[in-house]
Amino acid sequence: VCFIGTASGDAEGYIERFYSSFKNFNCEPSHLSLYRPPAGSLRDFVMEKDIFYVGGGNTRNLLVLWKEWGLDRMLLEAFEKGAVLGGISAGSICWFEQGLTDSVTGKLLPLNCLGFLNGSNCPHYDGESERRPAFQKAIEEKNMMPGIACDDGVAAYFVNGILDRFVSSRLDAKAYRVELIAGSLRESQISPIFLGQSG
Numbered sequence: 001v002c003f004i005g006t007a008s009g010d011a012e013g014y015i016e017r018f019y020s021s022f023k024n025f026n027c028e029p030s031h032l033s034l035y036r037p038p039a040g041s042l043r044d045f046v047m048e049k050d051i052f053y054v055g056g057g058n059t060r061n062l063l064v065l066w067k068e069w070g071l072d073r074m075l076l077e078a079f080e081k082g083a084v085l086g087g088i089s090a091g092s093i094c095w096f097e098q099g100l101t102d103s104v105t106g107k108l109l110p111l112n113c114l115g116f117l118n119g120s121n122c123p124h125y126d127g128e129s130e131r132r133p134a135f136q137k138a139i140e141e142k143n144m145m146p147g148i149a150c151d152d153g154v155a156a157y158f159v160n161g162i163l164d165r166f167v168s169s170r171l172d173a174k175a176y177r178v179e180l181i182a183g184s185l186r187e188s189q190i191s192p193i194f195l196g197q198s199g
Helices: 012-022 042-047 059-069 071-080 131-140
Strands: 002-004 030-032 051-054 084-087 096-101 109-112 117-122 147-150 154-159 162-168 175-181 184-190
Touching (some): 012 030, 042 071, 059 071, 059 096, 059 109, 131 147
Parallel strands (some): 002 051, 096 117
Antiparallel strands (some): 096 109, 175 184
16 A cells, blocks of 8 residues: 655655554555655556555645656556555545645635546535535536535545445545536435444
């Protein structure tokens, strides 16, 4: 499992928390820093990994740096060869065509992302009071494509690019489809599969 902390500026504390958590699982944890890249071929390093877990932070900065380093193309190649991609917050938004981001301080704005997954994505749907109305407004005004939204603790699970299910570490957390139907906004609530309390 390879942690990518680009969105947080490869914050040392974030990387340390990843290792502290993942050392307890049956996996070989590693991390990829673009601020202190691995020696040798970056592509070879990426292609050796089975699972990528992308941390939260600034989605816009993440995308700029990945494109500059060519990491976006490498991750797509790894994905097409069977690697599992995932993440939290910015690390969830980045895989979609669009996401709602707070990369500009004090604003929630649509952002074009990698497009590995169709549609748009909005995390923190219940965790930040401005998220839900901003996501709905952006879709209603056609500034964002229809998509999914997740309460904190909820993850969307895709198989071969198709949404398979939602899962959650919080009993009462929900997921949503947000779309325009005949010109009217529709938010459909989905109950995720509860996996039990985290930690």
